[in-house]
Amino acid sequence: EVQLVESGGGLVQPGRSLRLSCAASGFTFDDYAMHWVRQAPGKGLEWVSGISWNGGTIDYADSVKGRFTISRDNAKNSLYLQMNSLRAEDTALYYCAKDKSGSYTFDYWGQGTLVTVSS
Amino acid sequence: SSELTQDPAVSVALGQTVRITCLGDSLRTYYASWYQQKPGQAPVLVIYGRNNRPSGIPDRFSGSSSGNTASLTITGAQAEDEADYYCNSRDSSGNHVVFGGGTKLTVL
Secondary structure: OOEEEEEOOEEEOOOOOEEEEEEEEOOOHHHOOEEEEEEOOOOOEEEEEEEOOOOOOEEEOOOOOOOEEEEEEHHHOEEEEEEOOOOHHHOEEEEEEEEOOOOOOEEEEOOOEEEEEOO | OOOOEEOOEEEEOOOOOEEEEEEOHHHHOOOOEEEEEOOOOOOEEEEEOOOEOOOOOOOOEEEEEEOOEEEEEEOOOOHHHOEEEEEEEEOOOOOOEEEOOOEEEEEO
């Protein structure tokens, strides 16, 4: 059974940093690209960042480029999102999602970790 | 603003057929995927590619595409289909992912 479990969310002040983690199990982690998708309270889904199976290709949404860094540790079956210079508009539930086949189709999602940016 | 446009809300009578659409220039090149999200839950993939359903998704869900429009059709809508539905695809550059704004489906 595929499982994606996010952690690391919480309340943080504007301008500070936070690191999210996603622990994957139930599939061969290093065969698949992975992504972070967020959802602000009461709003729609917004893709944040994606990373290829070996970390060789990385993409970011314009809204987070230069502030967020995605990475992965295939030995630990884990995905990460380092978030710096956080803003109020980064407040959202952050989902980790598995890419089905490099096609930007997300076939499994975690339950999300909530990030609240507020003073 | 999203490069994929969806109607904010659609309603359907129980047992009837409903089509949810997604418009975007990138859909002329790339297929859309469709996700169902119920309150308090993570999204679930329901349709991807030309018209593919993941295991466990009922066959009343189907997908189609024409020009710049992708469609999700529910044939014989059930009460449990009431949810938000999102489309996604690549953007026009092909380098980024975009989601539609979502459609809230009400089953009457």
